[in-house]
Amino acid sequence: MSWYDWLLGIDRRWIFLTIAIAVVIPFFAPLGLPVVVTPPVQNLYDAVEALEPDGKPLLLSIDYTPATSPELEPMSSGVLRHAFRKDIPVIVMTLHPAGYGMAESAILAAAEEFGKEYGEDYVFLGFQPGTSAVILGLGVNIRTVFPEDAYGTPLSELPVMEGIRNYDDVSLLITFAGWSAAEAWIYYAHQPSGQIVGAGVTAVMATDYYPYLDAGQLVGLLGGMRGAAEYERLIDRPDAGARGMDSQSVIHLIIILLIVLGNAAYFASRRARRLAQARGEI
Amino acid sequence: MTTLLLATVGAILTLCVYSFLYKDNPFYKFAEHLVVGVSAGYYLVIYTFNFIVPNVTDPVFTLNLGGEAIRLGGLDWWMALAPGLLGLLLYTRFFPKIAWIGRWPLGIYVGGYAGLGISPVMQARVINQLRAGATPLAGTPDPFANMTNVCLGLVIFIAVTYLLLVKRQLGARNTGAKVGIVALAALVGYGGYVALSALSGAGVVNLTNVMLVVGLLGTLTYFFFSMRHTGVLGVLARIGIVFLMVGFGASFGYTVMSRISLLIGRVGFLIDWVGMFFS
Amino acid sequence: MRSHFTIIAALAILATLAPAPAAAQEAGDLETVLPDTIPLDTTPPAPVTGLTVRDYVDNDDDGTKIELAWTPSPDDGAGAADVLAYHVWRSTTAGVVGDSVGVAGAGSATFLDETAVPGTDYHYGVTAFDGTSHSAPATAGPVRGVRNWFAVSRTAVLVLAVVFFALVLAFTQLAERGAELFVRRIPGLNAIEEAVGRATEMGRPVLYVPGIGEIDNIMTIASLTILSHVAKITARYETPLIVPTARAVVMSAAEEVVKEAYAEAGHPDSYNRDNIRYLSDAQFAFAGAVNGIMLREKPAANLYLGAFWAESLLLAETGFEAGAIQVAGTAMVSQLPFFVTACDYTLLGEELYAASAYLSREPKLLGGLKGSDWMKVVTIALVVLGIILNAVGVESFAEWFHTS
Incomplete structure (x- = not known):
């Protein structure tokens, strides 16, 4: 058997095993590869950095589900920590029923870390179904969409919600989503109301969002775990994003190697077949 | 203790799912069905207490909308009751004789969403993109100039190599000549890079924006079906397909990154879980 | 200049914290809102006159702006020359001064309130302020902000x-008129035709996957049209056509389409109902079952046309390994890269509809x-x-498309 036939016919489980080993090793022997900050991430960081302490609140829509949380949870934690460190009031909500638990755990962890008080410094509005209708409704009156917070307290009893009526009273809006919710925020919050929107999306979605960045419809963009790692570097608080980047880099190298080998084997086998055809063997 | 217990349940389920990589087995099936069942129950609770109770039943039955009293038969009361009733009509599909009633709320729903969507989506995806596309081709700062020039240099290198080696069949039987031709192409490509850098450095032309416009026009032409793709149209369409393929390549790479991130996240969780037993 | 504003702002804040002008007692309508403690014994400035209020109208008026105009106090820059600022008050009840909505510096004669709720009647009051006491208020109203019908x-x-x-x-009209x-x-x-032809030559079946979208998905509908075309060719060549589906309604629709196509091609007897199959609603179970068909029944041509999600690569990769000719087509942009890499030909996005x-x-x-x-x-x-207008320096054209 020639090398290319062997390579093209290899049991894929060997590749799974290689990848698994390559993921695990950097957890125990970190390589500390550098993370370079890209402009879209820097822009989002700058937008949060420019907010006034105790000024208009930051609205975070934590729209991801457990399925995409490894990519998006480090982003939401990074932004929450950044906001709390700067004493910016935070309103958290979600457009996905499975985002409820994700949002709650992210905000509780960050609030505990910075000693923030519920109702005074931050609030969790919970979930409402209807994506576009919810986003449009928030532009008119937040109380008609969320009559009460996630725990049944009327918004009028929460100090952080005082004087908050619609997007005019919110400084910046950031969505973290592994589905089209991020696009919906651009359509229904940015376009009609001019609300400044930033987004954290999975790497799969990232390429689709560059046109919005280019047209100024997004103030900044975090794409995938790498975006999270860059944000963690900017706030100088490495965590889950940075931790995964070593494994990520190693695996990318392996995959590039596999692509090159795979292509070489493919062309070699095609060439061998053509030669055989020319000799009249097939 | 609870943390450890929950983490253990999570870890075992993760391992059940990953066992599929070896081959399909009952453990995987168990985990898959568990996810479907649990999420159905979870969604029911979330929808009920986050939506149905505060937005429908509380205002309609206890006249309480977000802590404020509303009037029975007032506008707020009707605005809570009417959509609730329309929603209930969807369940008429269980009774074949009156199933047609279900089309009414569905019609309102579909029509409403289409109406809500047309203007914002058109603004976001067409009009503002059109404005971004009508971009100045010179005289504006170009933060991506170097990247663009490197790419264009590479394109020149590949084009020259292709023209000489494949089209002209130069040095077909001579490995030394082939290396020479590749070296020559590399030199031409590098020369192109230097020349383009000088041009964009002097502010004569913003090559990134030129690429953007060429890509936009090419791609739009590729999806133009009312004329045959010959002549200028054919050239533009071919440029368009190159941009599309580059876009797909970027998208593919990002997807690999995404999937690997999910794996890393799970592996990190498993490692933390094992760590719990030692701390 | 800047420090001047700072002083005014500071005074304004102080004033709102404890404004208790002696003159307020005389202006009876202030009694309801101001505490009746007596601060420093000073003379308040003369009040402003000729206050007018009107709904402010601009291109994209959302009804939140009310414009005020007045004749400045005689003590502003002349007379006692002690006016530091004008305070603007707003209330929904006539005769009540209400809440402070802003401060205008000395010398100003207009103010724009941008915080009004559209459709609410407001009464405005303006007082001249000298640092310790307010003049009697000039009042005007009611006025309400009205939204524009058209956002210019x-x-x-x-x-x-x-x-x-x-x-x-x-x-559409033209097409309907023929x-x-x-x-x-x-x-x-x-x-697609080449792939079907190859399958015929090899005497192996054609596999047609119409995606996993519901029947209301426009991609599924487009796919069924193409299925009809494919079925006519397979009917003519008497090549078996296998159509696995993930939705019950799509299965019955596919049955109709294929049956009709076989009849139209003049081979109604060749139609095999068992080849139009419902496999599973669950995405990956469906992908697994289709992969099984590829490995067992060895179709020579695999056609994937319709709405696909994450199962796209699973299907196309297995088909590639099995050595079939593959043609895909979908408008799910995120799945196109996988089809492009694993298939021989891919209909990109709108090409499917075309x-x-x-x-x-x-x-x-x-x-x-x-x-x-x-x-x-x-x-x-x-x-x-x-681009051309931009190059000659006309930017207003591109800006016309700036809608937010």
Whole structure:
């Protein structure tokens, strides 16, 4: 058997095993590869950095589900920590029923870390179904969409919600989503109301969002775990994003190697077949 | 203790799912069905207490909308009751004789969403993109100039190599000549890079924006079906397909990154879980 | 200049914290809102006169702006020359001064309140303030902010929407009247026919996967049109056609389509109902089952046309390994990269709809396709015009498309 036939016919489980080993090793022997900050991430960081302490609140829509949380949870934690460190009031909500638990755990962890008080410094509005209708409704009156917070307290009893009526009273809006919710925020919050929107999306979605960045419809963009790692570097608080980047880099190298080998084997086998055809063997 | 217990349940389920990589087995099936069942129950609770109770039943039955009293038969009361009733009509599909009633709320729903969507989506995806596309081709700062020039240099290198080696069949039987031709192409490509850098450095032309416009026009032409793709149209369409393929390549790479991130996240969780037993 | 403003602002804040002007007692209508403690014994400035209020109107008036204008106090810059600022008060009840909505510096005669709730009647009051006490208020009202019916800055949306809808409707009308509308042949259709031909030569079946979308998904509908075309060819060559589906309704629709196509091709007996199969609603279970068909029944041509999600690569990869000719087509942009890498030919996005319109000549599909085609021409023309105007220094054209 020639090398290319062997390579093209290899049991894929060997590749799974290689990848698994390559993921695990950097957890125990970190390589500390550098993370370079890209402009879209820097822009989002700058937008949060420019907010006034105790000024208009930051609205975070934590729209991801457990399925995409490894990519998006480090982003939401990074932004929450950044906001709390700067004493910016935070309103958290979600457009996905499975985002409820994700949002709650992210905000509780960050609030505990910075000693923030519920109702005074931050609030969790919970979930409402209807994506576009919810986003449009928030532009008119937040109380008609969320009559009460996630725990049944009327918004009028929460100090952080005082004087908050619609997007005019919110400084910046950031969505973290592994589905089209991020696009919906651009359509229904940015376009009609001019609300400044930033987004954290999975790497799969990232390429689709560059046109919005280019047209100024997004103030900044975090794409995938790498975006999270860059944000963690900017706030100088490495965590889950940075931790995964070593494994990520190693695996990318392996995959590039596999692509090159795979292509070489493919062309070699095609060439061998053509030669055989020319000799009249097939 | 609870943390450890929950983490253990999570870890075992993760391992059940990953066992599929070896081959399909009952453990995987168990985990898959568990996810479907649990999420159905979870969604029911979330929808009920986050939506149905505060937005429908509380205002309609206890006249309480977000802590404020509303009037029975007032506008707020009707605005809570009417959509609730329309929603209930969807369940008429269980009774074949009156199933047609279900089309009414569905019609309102579909029509409403289409109406809500047309203007914002058109603004976001067409009009503002059109404005971004009508971009100045010179005289504006170009933060991506170097990247663009490197790419264009590479394109020149590949084009020259292709023209000489494949089209002209130069040095077909001579490995030394082939290396020479590749070296020559590399030199031409590098020369192109230097020349383009000088041009964009002097502010004569913003090559990134030129690429953007060429890509936009090419791609739009590729999806133009009312004329045959010959002549200028054919050239533009071919440029368009190159941009599309580059876009797909970027998208593919990002997807690999995404999937690997999910794996890393799970592996990190498993490692933390094992760590719990030692701390 | 800056420090001047700071002083005014500081004074304004102090004033709102404890404003208890002696004169307020005389102006009876202030009693209801101000505490009746007596601060420093000073003379308040003379009040402003001629206060007018009106709904402020601009291009994108959302009804939240009210404009105030007045004649400054005689003590502002003249007389006692002690006016530091004018305070603007707003209330929903006549005769009550209400809440402070802002401060205008000395010398100013106008103020724009941008915090009004549209449709609410307001009464405004303006007092001159000298640092310790307020003048009697000048009052005016009621006035209400009214939203514009038309947002001028979004004219572009209206114009382009009208153009687009008009194009689609016009082409649909033309098609319904039987006009010959030219649509170029999609190369992907040739690829599909070649693949089916290859399967016939090899005497192996054709596998047609119409995606996992529901029947209301426009991609599924386009796919069924193409399925009809494919079924006619397989009927003619008597090649088995296997159609696995993930939705019960799609299965019955596919049955109809294939049966009809076989009848039209003159081979109604060759139609095999068992080859149109329902496998599973669950995405990955469906993918697994289709993979099973590929490995067991060894189709020579795999056609994936319709709406696909994450199962796209699983299907296309297995088909590639099994050595089948594969043609895919979907408008799910995120799945296109996988089909492009693993298939011999891929119909990209709109090509799927174009192929379906080309084959069916259905007026609505044709109208939509031709309408969006000419909309592309409009877009290209606008972009090119924008670039040219930009180059000669006219930026207002591109800015006309700035809608937020």
